Amino acid sequence: MHRLLYKDIVERALTEDLGSEDCTTGSVFSGEEGKAVIVAKESGVLAGLPVAEEVFAQVNRQISFLTAFQDGDIINTGDCVASLEGPIAAILMGERVALNFLQRMSGIATATRAAVEIIRGTRARITDTRKTTPGLRILEKYAVRTGGGVNHRFNLADMVLIKDNHIRGAGSIREAVARVRRCCGFPVKIEVETETLDEVKEAVACGVDIIMLDNMTTSQMDEAVNLIDGRALVEASGGISRERLTEVAATGVDLISLGYLTNKSRALDLSLKLY
C-alpha cells in the first residue's frame, strides 16, 4: 500500500485529534526524550504498521519507530508490537491516533484470518464488500488482504455487479448483461447477483465471469455450484455468519463475501506505554 494512499487520511486524523493544541502534554513536558512500546493486550493478526509509523512521522520526524513484526504476523498478549524513541510530548500526541488506526485495522485482519482458518482446505476464499467505513476503504481492504482474504471490487467502476435492482430495471439478466456489454469497457469483469436457480441458469447462459448466490440456503448453493460447473466463479453472499462458513465452503463456492469483516469489526486491544 503506497504512502500516497494514506498520508492525507493520517493528516486529517491528527488535526482532528489535536484541535488547537495538546495543552496537557505541552504543559507537563518540554523537550524530554523518552521511550515507549506498543503492547498487545490480546492476540490477533497485526495490520497497519506503516500507517502507525506515518502517524508518528507526521507528528515529529525525530521519533524512531522500530518493530520486529510485519503486517500479517500473529501477535500474542504481551508482545511488544513496536518500540518508539523520541520527544515524549510528540509520542503522546501521536499515541491515540496511531492506536486508533492500528487497532481497527488489526481487528479487521484478525476477523478475516479467523474466517480464512475455518474454511482452510476448501476451494473457497474469503472476500470483502463495499460495507466499509466511509473514507477508510483503502485501509480496510488492505487489512482484509493482510488477514488472508482477497479483495472484492474497490468501487463502482472496478467491476460490473448486476444486482436485483438492475435486473428489474432491464427486465431480465440477459438484457442487463447485454446493456452492460454495450457500454462498459472490456477491462471490467461482469458479476450477476442471483436469488434463484433459474436466475443462475440465465446468468450461466450469458457467459458472465462471476455469479453471486445471494441469500441462498446451503442446499440451493449446492445445486447452483453443480449447475454452474466451473463456467463462472461462484460467490456466496448475504449475511453469512461465522457459524455457517463451514457448510457454505463445503458447497464448492469459490468466494464467500462477508460484510461483517468491516462493518461489525471490533478493534484489537493494544496500548502504548512509556517506560
Added chain:
Amino acid sequence: MHRLLYKDIVERALTEDLGSEDCTTGSVFSGEEGKAVIVAKESGVLAGLPVAEEVFAQVNRQISFLTAFQDGDIINTGDCVASLEGPIAAILMGERVALNFLQRMSGIATATRAAVEIIRGTRARITDTRKTTPGLRILEKYAVRTGGGVNHRFNLADMVLIKDNHIRGAGSIREAVARVRRCCGFPVKIEVETETLDEVKEAVACGVDIIMLDNMTTSQMDEAVNLIDGRALVEASGGISRERLTEVAATGVDLISLGYLTNKSRALDLSLKLY
C-alpha cells in the same frame, strides 16, 4: 450538527465509492425515475438521517428524501426509515454510501442507548472516549449524544486530562496540576486519571474538576466516591464491559466512559429497496 461539519466527509466518501464511474447503473438506466425505501432489518436507535440526506443531495439535487423519523427515535424491524424519489441511477449510486453512514451511526447510538438503559435511575451518565474512527469523530460523538450519552472531550485541546504518563513526567499529580494551571487557559477543565486511592486523595487536594478512576475494582470505586464526596465529578473508566455497568453505576460515579461504543460498534442492519 451543522452541515459544514460533514459535507466534506460525505464528498470524500462518495468519490471513494464512485471511482471513475458507476458503469453498471450507467449502462442499465438512463434517466428513469423511481422510488425507494430504506428499511430497518433489526431494531435500534436511528442516527445519521441528515448525513444520509446529504449523501443523496450531493449525488443529485432532484432526489427527494422524506422521513417520519428523527435521529434518536427507536426503529423496529420492518420500519420504513426514509423514502426516496428521483432518478433511479442516482438513488443506486448513493445507496451504499448513505447506508454505510446510517448503519454505523445507528449502531453506535443503539449501543449507547443500551448502556443508558442499564444504568437508568442512577446518577451516572454514559460518556465516550477518543477511541473513534479516524476522520469520523464528529459523526460518532454525535451518534453517542443521539443515543442518550454525553460527550467527553472532542480533542486534545478541549480539556486537560492528566494521565499516568503525565503524572510520571511531572513527578506527582500536584506538580502536574500546577504546571497545567500555569500554562493552560481558564476555559478548560482539568481531569486527573487515578489508579489508587492515594492518587484520588491527591487529586481531590488539588481541587481538580473531574477525577477518573482508571481500572479500579468496584469496591475501590465505592471508596473513591466516598472520598471525593462531591468535590469533583467522578468518571469510571477502563475496559468496563456491558455486564459490569450496573454495579459500577451503583457506586455513585457521575460518568462511565465506554470505549466500546465507538471501537467495537456493529452496524445496524438497514437496506434500501427500489419498488
Added chain:
Amino acid sequence: MHRLLYKDIVERALTEDLGSEDCTTGSVFSGEEGKAVIVAKESGVLAGLPVAEEVFAQVNRQISFLTAFQDGDIINTGDCVASLEGPIAAILMGERVALNFLQRMSGIATATRAAVEIIRGTRARITDTRKTTPGLRILEKYAVRTGGGVNHRFNLADMVLIKDNHIRGAGSIREAVARVRRCCGFPVKIEVETETLDEVKEAVACGVDIIMLDNMTTSQMDEAVNLIDGRALVEASGGISRERLTEVAATGVDLISLGYLTNKSRALDLSLKLY
C-alpha cells in the same frame, strides 16, 4: 459522467484563469445582460457539453446554457453548439475556460471517431491508453467513449497489465502470471504484453484474459490471432498510426489501442460570440 468527477477540475481551471480578478471585463461591463453562442469553426464530434455548462454555472448561476446537441453528435462548421444568456461579464469570464475544455474533449472525440470509422465492419474496437493529460484522465477517457471508442484501464489498479519489465523481473510470463494470481483480487482481468509469437504461446497457455501484441508487424499479428484463436481478447498496440489502422484491423484483433488519441490530439476549433 457524474458531476462529482469534474466539479473540482472546473473550479481549479477557473481560479487558474481568473487570477486576482478579470479587470478588463470588470471595468467595461457592470451588470448588462446579453446573449452569446458557441459556434463550430470546423466539423467534428462534440464532447464536453456538461463540463462547459458546469464552467458557466460556477461563474454565475444566472447564466442559462441551452443546446440542441448532445455529446457524441457530429457538428459542422457554422453550427451553433450552444447558446448562453445572462450577465455579459460572467459569460466572458467563463468563455476561455469553457472553450478550453470543450475544444480539447471534442478534439479527442473527433480523432477517436475518425479511427472508429476507418475500421468499421471489422471486429476491432478502438481503445485508449494511460498517455493522458495529467489530472484530466477522467475527461479524456470520457471523450474517447463519446467518440465511439472503448476505454482501456483507468489506472494501475483497474486491471493487471504484465509488461516486458514485469516479465523480465519475474523471469517468465508464466511466473509473472502466477505471482499476479497469488496477489491480485479476482475482480481484475489479466493482460500480458507480448513481443514474439513464443510469448504469445506462453500467454495463451497461462489462460490470461487479454494478450497485447506490442510493436508487431501485420503478418506477425496475423499469426498471433490464429494462434490465440479466440482463447483471449487480442489487443494490437505500439505506435499504430492512422494509416496502418485498416491492415491492423484486418488481422482480426479485438482491440487497437492508440496513444495518439490523447497525447497528440488537436483541439477542435470553436469560438464564442456575443450578439
Added chain:
Amino acid sequence: MHRLLYKDIVERALTEDLGSEDCTTGSVFSGEEGKAVIVAKESGVLAGLPVAEEVFAQVNRQISFLTAFQDGDIINTGDCVASLEGPIAAILMGERVALNFLQRMSGIATATRAAVEIIRGTRARITDTRKTTPGLRILEKYAVRTGGGVNHRFNLADMVLIKDNHIRGAGSIREAVARVRRCCGFPVKIEVETETLDEVKEAVACGVDIIMLDNMTTSQMDEAVNLIDGRALVEASGGISRERLTEVAATGVDLISLGYLTNKSRALDLSLKLY
C-alpha cells in the same frame, strides 16, 4: 519555476494514475533495486525535468534521478535523457506519470523552438495564449519559455486585453480604454485587439501599450505596423499557421501569438527502459 507551483499538480497526477494500488508491479516485485533510463525516441527540445524528478521523488525518496541535460537543451533520438536508480516497483509506478509530463512539456517546447527558428533574424518574438490545458497552464507557459518563446499574460488579471466584445460593450475603443484606466491598477499594461486599420488608429490615439492585429492579412499587417510606428508593441494574432510565420514576421510585428503551441501540441516521444 518554483516547486510550490507544481507539487500539487504532480500529486494529483500520481493519485489519478495509482487508483487503489498498482497490483501488477506489487505482485511481481518486492523491493528489488534496479536502474532505468529515459530515452528519446525522436529529437526535440527538452522541458519538464524538474517535474519528472518531482514525480519520482513523491513516489519514493530513494530513487535517484540524474541527468546531463537541462530544460531547453536539444535532444536527439537515442539520447539518454535521464537515468534512475532505486526500487524497481517505485520506478515503474512513476514511469507513466513522469513521461506524460515530460512528453507534453517537451512537445510544447519543441513546437515553440521550431517557430522561433523560422523567424530568427526578425524583430518578432513568439508568444503564447490562454488556450492551455485546464490546470496545467503554469507548466505549459514554462514550456513555451523553455522553447524560446515569451509568455503572454497568465490570467485575466495580469494585463488588460480589450477584445471585440469589450469594444462593442463600451461603444468604442476610446471609451473602453477610458473605463479600464479608471478601474484598473497602474501595474497592468493595456492591449487592444483590432480588426481594421481604423481601429488601429484609434488604439494608437489612446496611447495603449500593445496593439493586437487580429486575423489580418499580411498586407494589412504591413500597413498597421507602419501606422503604429513604434508607438506601441504590435502583436499578430489569429490562427497564424506555421507556414505563414515567415511573412508575418517580415511585416515588422513585435509579437506573434500562436494558440497551436498549447492546444494542438503533440507529445515528444520518450520512453523509460529498465536495464
Added chain:
Amino acid sequence: MHRLLYKDIVERALTEDLGSEDCTTGSVFSGEEGKAVIVAKESGVLAGLPVAEEVFAQVNRQISFLTAFQDGDIINTGDCVASLEGPIAAILMGERVALNFLQRMSGIATATRAAVEIIRGTRARITDTRKTTPGLRILEKYAVRTGGGVNHRFNLADMVLIKDNHIRGAGSIREAVARVRRCCGFPVKIEVETETLDEVKEAVACGVDIIMLDNMTTSQMDEAVNLIDGRALVEASGGISRERLTEVAATGVDLISLGYLTNKSRALDLSLKLY
C-alpha cells in the same frame, strides 16, 4: 470581486470558529426565526458586504441578507448596515465571522479614504503594498480599491519591482533592468526602487515604467520629480505617515504607497443585534 475568490476563505473562517459545534446556541435555540441588524458604532467607509453575505449564506441558505448600502458608501454611527432574517441559531453562528470580515475590510477602506481625502486635488493616488494579512490579500486589496485607492501589484509575478537587493545583486540598475528584459514577459511593467538622485537618473535612462522614490526627503522627491519629468510614473514610498501625506503629494508624485493601510489597520466598530 468574484465569489470564487473568497468562498474558500469564508468556509475556512467558519469552520475555524465553529469547532465541533456551537453548543451554547444549539442548547438555547431550536429553530426559532428572528431578525437582526448590523449596526455601525462609528463612522467610516463600508467594505465587505458580499463577503458578509457569503458567510451567512454558507451557514444557512434560509437567512435573508438585505442592505441599503453598497461597498464604498460612507456609514455613520447608528446606521443599519444590513438586516438579516432567518433562523436565530444560524444568525448567531455567522455573527462573529461576518463581523470579523466586515470590520477589518471596512477599517482598511476607511483608512484608505482618509488618505485619499488628504491628497485630493493633487495628481497623486494612494496605493497599497504587499504588507497584507497572509491569506487575505485579495480581500484587503479590494478594500483599498473600495476606499478609493489603486492597487499596486498583487504578487511577485504581476510586475517587476527591482529593489536594492536586486540592484546590488546585478551590479547596477542598468544591468538589473537588462536581465529582467531578457527574462520577463512583455506584459509586465518594470519598476525600479531608487534611494538617490543618481539612481533616479540611471532608472530614467533605462526607460523603466515606474520609479519608486524610497525613503527620500520631501526636497529630494521634488528634485526627483523634476528630473523624471513625466518619463515614468513616480511612486513615493517608505514609511510615509498620514501627517506627511500633504507635502509628499505636493511634490507631484503619481503614487504614494502606504503599508499602514493593511498592516496597521484598525477594525471599524460594528455590531449585530437581534430584535
Added chain:
Amino acid sequence: MHRLLYKDIVERALTEDLGSEDCTTGSVFSGEEGKAVIVAKESGVLAGLPVAEEVFAQVNRQISFLTAFQDGDIINTGDCVASLEGPIAAILMGERVALNFLQRMSGIATATRAAVEIIRGTRARITDTRKTTPGLRILEKYAVRTGGGVNHRFNLADMVLIKDNHIRGAGSIREAVARVRRCCGFPVKIEVETETLDEVKEAVACGVDIIMLDNMTTSQMDEAVNLIDGRALVEASGGISRERLTEVAATGVDLISLGYLTNKSRALDLSLKLY
C-alpha cells in the same frame, strides 16, 4: 504550537504571494548564495519565529535559519532577530511572507505585553476574544500567550458563553443555563454575560463557572466583584481601552478581555537585509 497547525497557512500565504513566478528575482539571480538578517526597527515582544522559519523551509530546504531569541523575548531597535544563509533568490522570495507573519504576531504579542505590564501586581490576567483575523486565529491566540496573556475560548464549541441574545431567547439566565446543562457536555465550562447587578446575582445563583461583566462602569464592577465573592471567575469585557486597564484591574476581576489586541493590532516594524 505544533507545525501541523500552521503549515497549510504558510503554504497558502506563499502561493498567494508568488503568483505564477517571481520574475524579478528569477531574472537577476541564478543560484548565488548569500546571507541576510532580520532586523528590529522598533522594540517589542517577538512572536512567530517558528512560523517564519517554516516559510523559508517551504521556499527552500537549503536556507539555514538561526536566531539567538525565542518567542516571548523582548527585542530592541537594531537587534538582529534572525540570520539566514542560502540561495539569495529563495531568501528574497520568502522575505515578505515571513515578515508579514512575524510582524503581525509580534505586534499582537507586544500589545498584550503592554497590557500585562499595566496590571502587573493585581490578580487580573489579560485575555483575548474571537475578534481575530479570519483563518489566523491559531497564530493570533498563540501571540497573545506569547505576550503573557491567557487565551479565552478558541471557538464556539470550547466553552459555553451565554450572551444577551441567548438570555433573551431562553427568557432568563436560569433557563438558559438549565438548557445548556441539559445539552452540553460536562467538559465545557459555562460563562454568562451580565449587564446589571441583578443579572450578576442570578448568574451566581446558577453556579456558573465564569461571569462576564459587560460594558459596566468601574463602580459597577466593584460591586459585582463583591457580590460574586469568589464563587466564580470574573471577566471584565466590553471596549476596555488601555487607559482604563488600571482601574478595571483594581476592582479585583480575574480576567480582562481585550478585543483590540487582535483587531486593532499594528505590525511590529522589522526588515530583512541582505549583506
